[in-house]
Amino acid sequence: MSRFLALLAFLTTAGAHPEHVRIPGPGGTQLDAALVRPAGPVTGSAVVALHGCSGPYPARDGNWAVALAQAGHPVLLPDSFGSRGLGSQCRVRHRSVTPSGLRRQDAIAAGEWLAAHPDLAKNGVALIGWSNGGGTVLATANAAADPPEGLFRRFVAFYPGCATRARDPAWAPSAPLLVLVGEADDWVPAPPCRTLAARYPDRITLVTYPGAYHDFDAANARVRVLHGLATPPSGSGQAHAGTNPAAREDALRRVPAFLDATP
Structure with a gap:
């Protein structure tokens, strides 16, 4: 079973009633996406x-979709890899679908699709991403990259790779940005994110979690060592990942509050 079908199955089992939609993406790609609507009225941003x-x-992604929908947020989860016939890219060093490239274009296409549905996006559109998706959030938020004006009202990046943005003096967030990362993350370390947050304290809220690794917000994922990864800064190909219950609980409270805050 593909990861996208597994996501649909998870959401169905969770009672979220996902819809499989296809979104026009860059270069004629049709992006498979799961849409989860709130059971009640839409009270938050899409x-x-x-x-x-x-x-x-x-x-992780599925549980967040359920939690956000319960808080009144419609959630759209596009599959950038499966839609192009690709599997996991975690062990691929030279990738054709990157945060600053096609993934950024996918994010914009998905945001524009939501914005074209006033019943879903009457309170605006926000962008959330994890890890590689978090890096895509940073790329999409970049005011220097001429983002679509006003498309995304808020950004949330879980454990993104901040190093490239921290080295770029032109990078600046185009809207309020929340960054959440574990202090023990040995896949995408926290210090470069601290550099970014210190540069833009009025636009970036940084939350770091002591003792938390990558994927700290996944549900019931035991902490384990992953091998053969392409990007850990140690060069070993190894990094820890797994749930940190305290960090997860805090994030589940913090993110909806951030999304609901007025600009």
């Missing part, structure tokens, strides 16, 4: 949610 380098991850 959310585009971007998966990490492994593709859709039900224990």
Whole structure:
């Protein structure tokens, strides 16, 4: 079963009633996406949610979609990899679908699709992403890259790779940005994110979690060591990932409050 189908199955089992939609993407690509609507009225911004380098991850992306929908947010989860016939990219060093390239274009296409549906986006559109998807959030938020004006009202990046943006003096967030990262993350370390947050304290809210690794907000994922990864800064190909219950609980409170805040 593909990761996208696994996501649909998870959401169905969770009672979220997902809809499989196809969104016109860059270069004529049709992006497969899961749409989760709130059971009640839409009271929050619509959310585009971007998966990490492994593709859709039900224990994390799916659980967040359910939680956000319960809080009144429609959630759209596009599959950037499966829609192009690609599997997990975590062990691929030279990738054709990158945060600053096609993934950024996918995020914009998904945001524009939501914005074209006033019943979903009457309160605006926000962009959330995890890891590689978090890096895509940073690329999409970049005011220097001429983002579509006013498309995204808020950005949330979970454990993004901040190093490239921290080295770029032209990078600046185009809207309020919340960054959440574990202090023990050895895949995408926190210090470059601290550099970014210090540069734009009026636009970036940085939350770091002591003892938390990558994927700290996934549900019931035991902490384990991943091998053969392409991007850990240690060069070993290894990094820890897994749930940190305290960090996850805080994020589940913090993110909806951030999305609901007035600009």
